[in-house]
Amino acid sequence: MHELSVTQSMLELALAKAREAGAERITSLSLVVxxxxxxxxxxxRFYFDFVARDTIAExxxxAFRGVPAQARCRDCSTTYAPDDTIWACPACGSVSAEIVAGRELLLESIEVDGDTDTPEHTGG
Ligand SMILES: [Zn+2]
Structure with missing residues (x-):
């Protein structure tokens, strides 16, 4: 159920931003995960369809942008990509590391339809 609460808070954030911008419809969301x-x-994605029902984001x-996990060794400051199982520093073998990337969870941007921006007219 983790995704459900995450998706819901992302949606609420997007709806709040859209309201601020006076948008009538959210056409896309970019998430950094x-x-x-x-x-x-x-x-x-599955939960989003569910929670966005009957909102302007329906x-x-x-768009998902994944962020690879990255750790920094507390002993020698080497930054490396930790494995699922092996968290030892490749430079010195220390297992004392701090996570510097990979825990991001944010709404990067939204695209909306509204009266603020006039869409381009193409073709004709
Ligand atoms: Zn190290």
Missing amino acids: GDLTGVAEECA GATI
């Missing part, structure tokens, strides 16, 4: 958040893209497309 770190590998370590445990949020599965498929699940999030039918919006979601």
Whole structure:
């Protein structure tokens, strides 16, 4: 159920932003999701369809940008990509590391339809 609460808060954030901008419709959302958040893209998409129903974000497309996990060794400051099982520093072998990337979970941007921007007219 992790994805459900995450998706819901992302939606609420998007709706608030759209309201601020006076938008009538949210057409797409861009999310930044770190590998370590445990949020599965498929699940999030599924839940989004569910929570966005009857809101101005219904039918919006979601763009996911994954952020690979990255750790920094506390002993030698080497930054490396930790494996699922091996967290030892490749340079010195220390297992004392801090996570510096991969826990991101944020709404990067939204695209809206509204009266603020006039869409381009193409073709004709
Ligand atoms: Zn190290």
